[in-house]
Amino acid sequence: MKNLFQLLFILLILSACGGGGQQTAETTAEETTEETAEAEVVVEEPTEVKAVCIWENLSVREEPKKKGKWKTSLSKGEKITTTGETMADAEDDGREYVKVILADGETGWSLKDLVASDAYPAAALKETTIYKRPDILTKSDKSFKQFDIVAVKSVNDKFAEVVGKRRDGKWIDKGYVMIDNLTDNDVDLAVAKFTDQAIAAEEDSVKRAKLDEILNNEMFQDSRFFVAVEELYESTL
Secondary structure, three states: OHHHHHHHHHHHHHHHHHHHHHHHHHHHHHHHHHHHHHHHOOOOOOOOEEEEEOOOOEEEEOOOOOOOOEEEEEOOOOEEEEEEEEEEEHHHOOEEEEEEEOOOOOEEEEEHHHEEEOOEEEEEOOOEEEEOOOOHHHEEEEEEOOOOEEEEEEEOOOEEEEEEEOOOOOOEEEEEEEHHHEEOOHHHHHHHHHHHHHHHOOOHHHHHHHHHHHHOOHHHOOOOOHHHHHHHHHHOO
16 A cells, blocks of 8 residues: 555656646747747838939939829939838839938939949049959940049949949940049039030030039139130130
């Protein structure tokens, strides 16, 4: 009888231990499930990066679509910020829009293809050849003209990776140019933009008036383009 009581006592202890182990396993599983659920609801915040508009009068709209309400327009070479958020317009062949933040804090959506993210603006000091890769052996038959504004994506000792519209181009070109042929000075960029507008004028009288306005602006006196603008002005006389 004594042995029987001892056996029953041992069985009760073993049963209690087994139940506790099962409870611990179930508790651990529940905690793991809760932690996984919490991890799944974590949302990454949009990453803001510096960007450049590479198309003149690029529209900024309230919604990411062609028919979205127009808010304002961007100038080629204008510095903006992108959030990384993109949306496709199903009514416009799926063209993608990117969310932009302007210098004054205004936000909106612009065509992604016409915005260079993670870049800064620069202007061509003179006509400069476009290379396919950062190697002089990869010279192409295209070049950016003097005053053309581009977006610089990266640089090394000799070359800058750029994207932009050539004055005589129909769309956006990408490639590499000699870094020494570019300037990222803000005054130079302004002179380049306004001079390019003057060059586009069909009548010499209009072109001359625009160039004269640049030459008489005290802010532009120290621009590296100033002599070139004077020469253009003289050519219209």
